[in-house]
Amino acid sequence: MTTLTDPPKESFKLSMLLNDTRYRSLTMQAIAALLLALAIVYLGNNLIQNLRAAGLNISYGFLGSASNYDINQTLIEYSSRSTHLRAAVVGILNTLLVALLACATATVFGVIAGVLRLSPNWLVRKLMAVYVEIFRNIPVLIWIIIIFTVMTASMPAPSAFRGEDPASSMLFGAFAFTNRGVYVPAPVWGAGSMVVVAVFVLSIIGVFAYRRYATKLLYDTGKLLPMFWPSVGIFLLPAILAFFIMGSPIGLDYPELKGFNFGGGIKIGAPLIALWFALSIYTGAFIAENVRAGIQAVSKGQTEAAAALGLRPGRVMNLVVLPQALRVIIPPLISQYLNITKNSSLAIAVGYADVTATLGGITLNQTGRAIECVLLLMLFYLTISLLISAFMNVYNNAAKLKER
Amino acid sequence: MNKSMIFGALTVAGLAAGAAGAATLDDVKARGTLNCGVTTGLIGFAAPDANGEWKGFDVAVCRAVAAAVLGDATAVEFVPTTGKTRFTALASGEIDVLARNTTWTFSRDVDLKFDFIGVNYYDGQGFMVPKALGVSSAKDLDGATVCIQTGTTTELNLADFFRVNNISYEPVPIETNAEAQQQYLAGACDVYTTDASGLAATRAAFENPGDHVLLPEIVSKEPLGPLVRHGDSEWGDVVRWTLNALIAAEELGVSSANVGEMASSTNNPEIARLLGTEGELGAMLGLDADWAKRAIETQGNYGEIFATNIGEDTPIGLARGLNAQWTDGGLLYSPPFR
Amino acid sequence: MSDTHAQSVAFVRETAIPPAAPPSTAAGPVKWVRDNLFPTWANALLTVAALYVIWLVLSSTLPWILGGIWNTNSLAACREILDGRSAACFSVLTERWHQLLYGFKYPSELYWRPNLALLLLFFAAAPVLFFDLPRKLLIFTGLYPFIAYWLIWGGTILAPLVALAGFIAGYLVYARLVKASFAKGFLGGIAAAVIVWGIGGYLIPEGASDRAMLEAIPSRDLGGFMLNLMLGVTCVSLSLPIGIALALGRQSHLPLIKGICVVFIEFIRGVPLITLLFVASVMLAYFFPPESTVDLFLRVVIMITMFSSAYIAEVIRGGLAALPKGQNEAADSLGLDYAQAIRLIILPQALKISIPGIVNIAVGLFKDTTLVSVISLFDIVGMIRGPILASTDWNGVYWELLMFASVLFFVVCYGISQYSQWLERRLATDHR
Structure with missing residues (x-):
């Protein structure tokens, strides 16, 4: 007869820390914690000793003092008497501005190129392949410099617009393309302009309401309402009517040559345009590949099944292919947006006043506070990218295939 | 001990150097x-x-x-x-x-x-403009676009100068002198400002240096x-x-040509002290007598x-x-x- | 019943008519053109637009390139010859090519050393890139870093030899102890390597580099495209093992280790490379022991390696996640412990899946090495924007130089990405 008994209790041995799975994970983590703590202490100690030897200290007081330099493109009020902190904020806004603009245009470039790469037209297909390969395989820094140089060299200087018989003239008398930037008319908000804006906002809401109603009608009754033209009508007509009823309250301030430069209007500086264009055309090449991969990932059977149901090609694209392709396209697209934001830090190569150029550039140079400035800079980029990743996670969860 | 070993290895590999004691x-x-x-x-x-x-x-x-x-x-x-x-x-x-x-x-x-x-x-910040602009003083530069090299005191002086004279301008910060030059020559800025010595050097490299003038104002002290x-x-x-x-x-x-001769035959005591034939100046610095020579x-x-x-x-x-x-x-x- | 018989009709064809050639519009080049260029009106318009774009680009650049001048010694001389005509002045390339490729300080009589290192790189990389080659060649790959280091930096051969000896000692100890337990083998290996390096470091005589076989070159003298290549190759190969460790750490169920890896990866991926380079150039010096300074090149290598290892970790994590869970379970059921399962079952498969992704990261990283020009290292872009454009002779030559740099990068990156696509096709057939 056999009896089951507990194995004899082993007394704890030191080797069990390494060999016994119950304790091994604890040992490993303890070692990791120890190493981490040692590294931090070691580096921190070095830092303190070095700073003491150089007679420096870490302090963020400089952010409150006057910056004493000017910035050429600012979205908020700024002068050389403003603080370094405000200069950093100007830089942050400029970074966000160029990132947003470049994300929008890169998407447009990328989608066009990606779709055209699948076009039946041989020449266009090859042309797009050349575009994608050339732009993907040359560093973005070189592209930024090339495009900035192209702008400087090929666009006319403002002085070319001067004189009796100028070498260049403004497009429609309203747009001036110079190598300092593009000057466009600025809106002037007169009395009653808010009414027009309000009507415009309402009509946008109206468009969405109409489309919702049409979809609901389709699902409920099978009746198909036209979509495109009514949307355009709702979008434009009320605002135009309101504009004329209120007596044209919104005017335009045209740019014109005054002294050395164009005055009036809105100036979009050449550095901004060069950076914007370079980032969007470079990233566009990557997005094109994502788009192509996304469309190709939808199996042909889906298209054929949709066609067999009698859907027209446009609807096949809208209702069957795109929703499935987007699920593949969007995650890499968002990480491309993240790349654009990070690559916008190359603005310093063309003198665009983004946060790397103000906080990490001039402020750092003038105050000599290298550690503080670089830390703040990294903190900013980290925040942005964590926000974008958080957004991506939310999207991924929402777009996950609902498995039943 | 650990650190000295790693750094010893790096030093042997020529990638680090013990210094800055x-x-x-x-x-x-x-x-x-x-x-x-x-x-x-x-x-x-x-x-x-x-x-x-x-x-x-x-x-x-x-x-x-x-x-x-x-x-x-x-x-x-x-x-x-x-x-x-x-x-x-x-x-x-x-x-x-x-x-x-x-x-x-x-x-x-x-x-x-x-x-x-x-x-x-001893330098000072100056301005260079194309002759064709017909500008004769920096105070006429109201509204001009100004190319500056970043990372110098130039930006601060420029901001101060225009603020004091209550005129406006548009700064175009550029990383390198070569790029600033390119911008200036293409007309992307009306004025190029940096230390007067740098302006002279830059102008000298132009195809037609005569087409550009340095304005008389020197707006800063740059020792x-x-x-x-x-x-x-x-x-x-x-x-x-x-x-x-x-x-x-x-x-x-004393010049490089005559320093040897001066050292042996001078009767000016200051030259002799400078060149180490008299006195102990070198030793006081912790160097030998011929250091200045x-x-x-x-x-x-x-x-x-x-x-x-x-x-x-x-x-x-x-x-x-x-x-x-x-x-x-x-x-x-x-x-x-x- | 039919009345017609063979005898009763005058003629019946007995052989088939040979098929007529299709109409010229339905075959040959005409059909191809119709199908591929002008199938519909919209497409025809696209074709015309594309042709116009091509003509626009070629008509403006071709005369400029073909009319280029190759044999003057300054831009002014070029302009004199061109006499107002617009054409390229490629003489800047013929005069300064060595600066663009090797930087301005590398002694010109020693160019054979980096050249040889580059040549050997192909042999070293081949067995890694092409699986069909005999595995024995990997021994050379293992030796290559030490050979390349010695060739490029020169100095005493003892330094790379000691480093190599350390690795060999570490490997021998590891091979002996790993049978008992992976942890013992791993830690023992590291300890052995450190001991060998320590002893070796003391054995190398002071000033050994001064009378070495190859003249020592300080890393400050490296530059040009060579610097880009070196940074790219060094950082990618260093970051592979770190990336693997980080990816495994991130998958780990030990909260502390997982936490450290996640924070590291997300932090590095969240900031632009340029801020990390700022860290290398203005901050890192404060974190080293007070009485020592570390070369800017090494500091940059440290930061770029951290950067690329975070990205490679994410690619490998993707590879790990793509493996079916059954692989893990199968390994468990065989009684393999964690280290064995990872080493023998999981990693070989995960790495294979990740190779295309890793190659993409490598291409991206190689392009990003141009950013070091911002922190005053003279890579090819730094050479162009710095010494060459600043020289009185070549002040104002932009296109030729930027074009040269673009072509170099394009050739390398396009080559690598073609390899990656080839590999992807090959791996895809493996799994069919």
């Missing part, structure tokens, strides 16, 4: 080379030529120090620095002396803890000089007095250095102006060698 002079002597921070390339002041040799006015100061300390004017490692990296490079001990057109200002001296050991070039770390006065003294020796040599008429022999006196690198016979063509000896109405005034 308390006594820079001893470190330099032990190492056998002088680490000197210079610009990444400004013709006339410090730029590598087609063979990769560093040449220029600031470079000559470094070489003079190397000649004085190590007896070999070529024993210099030139470390190119940008406006951003120069102060860290010096503070962390990567370089022993920074000779990079650095303006002597209060905050750099006091707040950033560096010692400016003298002035080797440019080499600097060393705070707290190592012995090393500071060596660099300071090497620079002074170059200046004094010109004043006393070697510096002058290899690099020439201040006037010769000026003439070969940026003087009127070079493409840069700068006049001595403020940088003449005090006896000629300039500001150069070396304390006496005694």
